[in-house]
Amino acid sequence: MEPMTTRARRTGMVNQRRIRGLATAGLICAASAACGTAAATTTPAGAQPTAPTVGCASVHQATRVTVQRHLLLAAPVNGGLRTVTQRNAVKVRALFGDFCAAVGHPDRQPAHYCPADFGISYTGTFYDGQRVLATFLYDAGGCSSIRVTAAGKARGTYLGGAAAAAAPHLNAHLAAVLGIPVSQLYVLPGSQPTGSARPGM
Numbered sequence: 001m002e003p004m005t006t007r008a009r010r011t012g013m014v015n016q017r018r019i020r021g022l023a024t025a026g027l028i029c030a031a032s033a034a035c036g037t038a039a040a041t042t043t044p045a046g047a048q049p050t051a052p053t054v055g056c057a058s059v060h061q062a063t064r065v066t067v068q069r070h071l072l073l074a075a076p077v078n079g080g081l082r083t084v085t086q087r088n089a090v091k092v093r094a095l096f097g098d099f100c101a102a103v104g105h106p107d108r109q110p111a112h113y114c115p116a117d118f119g120i121s122y123t124g125t126f127y128d129g130q131r132v133l134a135t136f137l138y139d140a141g142g143c144s145s146i147r148v149t150a151a152g153k154a155r156g157t158y159l160g161g162a163a164a165a166a167a168p169h170l171n172a173h174l175a176a177v178l179g180i181p182v183s184q185l186y187v188l189p190g191s192q193p194t195g196s197a198r199p200g201m
Contacts, residue, residue, distance in 0.1 A: 055150030056100035072119020106157035117142030
């Protein structure tokens with residue numbers, strides 16, 4: 001009977017050791033898995049998190065633009081503020097690219113002769129989904145000018161010379177976004193086009 005008791009005690013001891021060993025191994029594995037997950041989601045030491053791209057570096061991300069037409073003078077027909085939202089990414093990015101091309105080749109001085117200024121201007125915002133990429137002001141009357149603002153920094157130019165040459169299709173792309181003929185960009189609603197030439201027409 002004694003040998004059987006000895007074996008039973010040894011078996012019990014082995015089982016307890018194995019159970020303790022398995023439990024310890026399980027805890028180590030669980031801790032390792034947690035550490036692996038933490039390591040995978042943590043930015044490497046010394047690396048700076050990448051900020052979302054905005055401004056002209058994000059032209060290819062734009063999916064939507066909201067454009068408002070402002071009239072300084074009261075128009076007899078269809079006067080006031082007109083707002084258009086364009087969700088065609090091809091049209092949105094084309095216009096965004098034009099503004100960036102123009103401010104990337106700035107003209108500091110206006111032309112010697114400026115057409116009559118009827119107070120027509122366009123403001124708008126480019127978006128990637130709900131994220132704002134940039135805002136713009138396009139003063140279309142007189143000596144036209146553009147200002148693009150992103151992350152609190154503004155870049156501007158008169159739309160003539162090098163700036164106009166860098167964005168030759170700006171007016172066509174703006175008209176496509178607004179859904180109107182190019183000839184209607186610089187005239188008061190309800191009036192007839194004067195035929196005056198503008199960059200990109």
